[in-house]
Each structure stands twice: as C-alpha cells, then as structure tokens.
Amino acid sequence: MSGREDVNGGEDVNGGTGEDALGPEVFGALRRVSTATVTTQLFARGLRNTFLAGLRPLNPAHTRMVAEAFTLRHIPAREDLDVLSVFKDYDHPQRLAVESVGPGQVLVMDCRGQTRAASIGGILATRLLRRGAAGLVTDGAVRDSPFFAELELPAFAAGVCATTNLARHHAVDLQVPIGCAEVPVYPGDIIVADGEGVVCVPRHLAAEVARDALEQERLEDFIQAQVEAGAPLRGTYPPDEETLRRYRSTLPGGGGAR
Template sequence: MNSVTRQQLATISTATLCTALFKRGLRNQFIQDVRPLNADLPNMVGVAYTLRYIPAREDLNPITVFQDRQHPQRVAVDQCPEGAVLMIDSRKDARAASAGSILVSRLMKRGAAGVVTDGGFRDSPEIARLPFPAYHNRPSAPTNLTLHQALDINVPIGCGDVAVFPGDVIVGDGEGVVVIPAHLADVVAAEAVEMTVYEDFVTEAVLSGRSIIGLYPATDEKSRADFAAWRQAKGR
C-alpha cells in the first residue's frame, strides 16, 4: 500500500468503502460483530498480519506453554511489523481472551497500526484508554488457555466471517472494520474519496431541505450541475 492510498483511507468511512467494494462484487468485507474499544480515535489503516487460534486441547495447552519463547501468540505480537494490523482469528468466541493490555501495549510500542479480534480482550478498560485502535467482540475475563490455542502466524484466516489474507488492507473507524483485497486498495481508495466528496455535498443539500430524489443517487442533470458548482466553490 503506497503512502497516498494510506492517507486517502484515513479519511474514508468503512460504510463508503463497503459500497465501493460492493460495486466490484465484493459483498462480505465488513467484519461482523466487532466494535472499537475507543470509537473516538482516528481511522485505523494498515496491512493485515494474522494470528490463528484453534480450539484448545488440554494435553497440548497447559499454562506452561507460555514458557516457550516461540509461543505463537507472543511471537506474533513481538514480530508484527510496523504499520501492520494484527488480525486475530478467535473463532468468533469471546469467552476466552485473544490478548490483554500488556500485549496490546507492546503492539502499540512496536508501531503497529492496530489490532482486531473476532473474540475478546482482557483488560478492555485499560486498552480503551490507549491511543491505539483496538477492535473486539466483547470483553473477556478468562485467559486464552481455557478455550483457544494459538497455532499459525501470517496465514489466511477467517475473522468475523470475512476471509483475511496477509497483506490485505485493513481500515477501521468508529463503526467497525473492513477488509480490502490488496490488489484493489489503490483504486478503491481513489473511488471512495470521490464518493465521499459527493456524499458531503448531498449531506449539505439534504440538511438545507432538499429532497433526495434525483440527488442521491445523482439521476438528475441538475444534481450533477449543482455538485460541479459546489465542488468548484469548495475547492474540492
């Protein structure tokens, strides 16, 4: 993802991005049942770096596994690249924690762009106070040992019913998280910027009392002409 695309995506809502993706036949890119711990942070934008959990098996996943310096959860956190989003497949199960505030703090200090799990986090109040985008299903008090076993790093995963491949572009806002296939990121970002400009024009017009018929979408020539004049006046 180039710097221009990253800057563009930082200004676009996940709703608009989903519409741009839908125009290309991609209907299932918004991660289900995942919410920001702090909806007031700026957009999260980064490339996917993944961690996959499977159901824990007691003989293979006692508490002593954390003494292993190669434990996949610890390695994923400590090797997540700068500017990447750690995407965690927790099987949509928030009964056991994907991580807690210490691991999320480590991601933040490493320069990661954010963290997303379709499970839950421990210490969610502490994570919510960090200046770092974090998205989960709901808080989790137990350790991940009770139900989850970390297995694979940077492989294709499912997160909230969405396929996530390493290198996919991830955008999160106050509503949730969308996954953009890497090869579409530049064109989707550019189109979504244009969509956002028109939506801003429409919002202003609707708030002034104008009907949406012929305006949204722009099926009337007058709407297109008014938009062109508005855009010139606004310098957009």
C-alpha cells in the same frame, strides 16, 4: 520509519513484495473516508462480505486505522497441550506474532468468534503499541478491558472476558489466510477502521477503492448539504444529471470529468 506507515501517518506501508507496494496517497485517502463508504465501493466491485460485523472499538477515542493485515489463526484449545507452562516458551505462536508485527501493521486474529476466553491482554497489547503496530483486531475477546479503554492503540474485539486464552484458543499459524468475524483476511490486505467498525480491503483493490471512495464522499457531502437545505430526495439522492452538473461546478476549475 523503515518504509512503513504508522497509525498517525508517515512513510509508505510497503508490506508484501516491492511490486505490490502501495503509495502513501492510498493510505492517506483511506484515512479520510468512512468504513461505510469503503464497503459501498467494495460492493460495487462484487464483494459483499468485507465488514467485520460485531467487532466494537475498545477505546472510542482511538478508532481510526488504516494498516496492512498481519494474521494469526487459532484452533480450539486442547487440555493436554494448552497449559500455563506453555507461556514460558518465548516462541509460543501468540507471543511470536506480537514480536513479529511490523510498524504500520495490524494484528488480525481468527478466534472462530469464540468470546469465552480472551485472545490477548494488556501486556501484549502494550508491546504491540511500543513496536509501532497500528492496532489489533480480533473476533474473540480481550482481557484487561479497563486498560484497553485507555490504551492509545486502535483495538476492536467481539467481547471481553477475564479468562486466559488457553482455556479456549490454541494459536497455530502466522501470516496465513484467516477468517475474522467470518470475513476472509489475507496477509497484506488493507484493514480500514473507524468508530463504526472494521472493513477488509483486498490489497489489489486498495488503490482504486481509495480513489473512488474519496470521490464518493465529495459527492455525498454535496448531497448532504442539499438535503439539509430542504431538497427532496427525487433528483437529489440518487443525483440526477442536474444535481451532478451543480456538483461538478463546485469542483476546482468549475468541474471536469468525474
């Protein structure tokens, strides 16, 4: 598996340098929690702008994704440069990006929120899938959307549009900091997605967010069960010390330090 983890599980995703490698337990934990929980954990750490609002899954059957960000930045197209003949260049930045995304990485594209031209289509998305990419995220549009609706690749976009990308987008930079849906995304950040959407976790926070997000969901599952059983919000949500005591008693060993 070349030291990386694909969308279905496997080895560690090691992007970046060896000293910042993240263990498989981090990715496993993040797969078990919702984007809502992850955003709460990031909010608790002072990060308020991490959810890529407005992006929707193109295939609702394939939404769960935890992967390292591989970034591609676009600027507005210019008519004398962005002509169909540029696609004859195999090193065109869009094509080069698709051929550079590694297994377990997700292609994240900055399209400035412009959806009047596609940022990618079915052929390139298929190539990403065959390369072992974990998915793709764009704050622009895609073309071939009926194909995406069947594609077994988590894909999130702001819209759909049949028009080719050259009409609006000029791909310029790979693996640089970008803004996607007005959220800063740096190469190597951890992208977490589910049916609700996409959140960007700064890489240096991924391990602690994964750990605390798991604990948050365990507690919230307990609270949910209490509310379903008829418990009032007062004392239950947020939990008071008595509720926390009862929760801890359900943990292995009868409870312990949280």
